[in-house]
Amino acid sequence: MKRFRQKPSSEILTETPPPVVEELAAPKTRTDTRESPIAPDDPLLEYFVNSQGFIELEKLQLASPALESLRSDGIKITMPLISQGELIGLLNLGPRLSEQDYSTDDRRLLNTLVTQAAPALRVAQLARQQQAEARQLERMEQELRVARVIQETLLPKELPQLKNGKVSAFWRPARAVSGDFYDFLEFPDGRLGIVVADVTDKGVPAALVMATTRTILRATAERLVSPGEVLKRANDLLGPNIPRNMFVTCLYMLLDQETGELVYANAGHNLPYKRTADGVVELRATGMPLGLLPGMEYEEKQAVLEEGGSLMLYSDGLIEAHNPNGEMYGFPRLKQFIVDYQEDRDELSLIDRVVEDLWQFTGDGWEQEDDVTIVLVERQKVSRDEDAAAASLEPDWQAVAEFEVASEPGTERLAMDRVGEIVSELGYSGTRLERLRTAVAEATMNAMEHGNHYQVDLPVRIGVYTSAAALMVRITDLGGGREIPEAVQPDIDAKLAGLQSPRGWGLFLIDSMVDEMRIKSDEKHHTVELIFNTEGDKL
């Protein structure tokens, strides 16, 4: 049987003729895996497509190079294999071993064989084609997974630790890879460069342009100080290096960590929102997206991020997300959300809450339309009053130990161990000692994060007290004047479904570990009292 290929994409099985065919065939009959010798314009091709059954090549009168080739190969009989009007193969036979002509019975048998072989061959072809496509798809998916990992290495591995504040970021591509990115550049003089950019389109083309843009911006920002100049230079360098019809919107900002002064320029990116005690304002500066036209100038503006203020930078994917009713998330909703957010009453940060609001808005099963990037910069209020006056102690409590720890990530472990040792030395034992340790660690973390905003020079004061029937650990920070939310059981179903941030366990854990949790606040301080009932030396 000759292998025949009418369409380059379809494979044709090369079959050894079944025994009945072999018996009929001359020794010359063989399996041939060559591509079809029939050229697309050869009249034999059309003849085969329109013929069925037994064709004796000797009787054909066609000016066909393929016909000559078949004859010279010793082929006497050809039977086209047709499936759904498409020629998918040929069953070729040489002369009979007996050198007699093919009989009527032979013809009937061969006709039956061809009728059954054609659909079987077609099924095999399709199965093979499907396997090849599945392998190809798997290869592409694997490549995309690698591309995603590579792209993630282009994003900051760690967020910068601000002297008097905090930076947080959220990045989620619509596809395996993203055209959005954010970046931070820390300069020796203490200033922080902040970049948020969005390449037109999404997926692989956008991701490739993203990598180029990031490199150019980094190289440029290290040589030039002025954000307007950085964008101007980046625009000129990027233009010849990105495809036509693609461009990059980009916001570049310098933050002076000491004074909160901001200098920024904007290449067509969404205007950042600055949140202050008086409300939310947009930071406006004009400029064309990068990569569209060479020689552009970028307006440079200045602002101040006040103590206690925050700044949100974000990409289109957030604003242009749609809910099932086709409504867009939009600027007004985001702005109002930032206005309404009360950090003092919320265990989760503004960025976590915005993401949660986005998931709630878009609903279950949202097919993310565009890459989403959000960067939040918060500048903390610096409390200059370090006199951590403890709340008044009721008379039946006896102080056992008081100490302070610095507000530094990880320090809660020290507080936990120290309190654990103090309580053990008092002679208390029991399995609830572990509960006490966990409650102290979580309460200290909350005090450092939400009360003292991880300002290293602001201490958390910790005291251990006993009474006749209880043990108390009191933890005080300098975040007075804020209200602490009630401890409620976090909704793990919503967290697992991606509808809520996975965080937000601290207060619930504390409440679950202790017999009683009391919260006290004054203008300057905030105190959590963890109370464990005792029975003799049993905790």
Add this chain to the structure above:
Amino acid sequence: MKAQPFSAQVRQQPNLATIDLHGEINAFAESELTEAYRIAEQTDPGTVVLNFTDVSYINSTGIALIVSLLAQARKSRRRLVVFGLTDHYTEIFKITRLSDFMSIFPDEASISSELV
């Protein structure tokens, strides 16, 4: 007791990947833990096992990291199971309802017998 830096190693077995966790699971563990889980997923195992035998401390941020891994595992229809938790952290897994979504085994041998 000094803080113990976090590390994680992945062991691959047929249809099973075990992540051996060492140290403290808190905010500092995030990148290492995420990377270990990514490696564990590479062979597309039906079950991913977290070995807590050598874990001395888990805080609420650590709980959040485990919730994130669990969400990922459920998304890819993978089973996430754990062993080696102390009694205290077993209690925390119950209080937080993590145990509703991931089986807790006393040791590695009991996982093997269950999977067989």
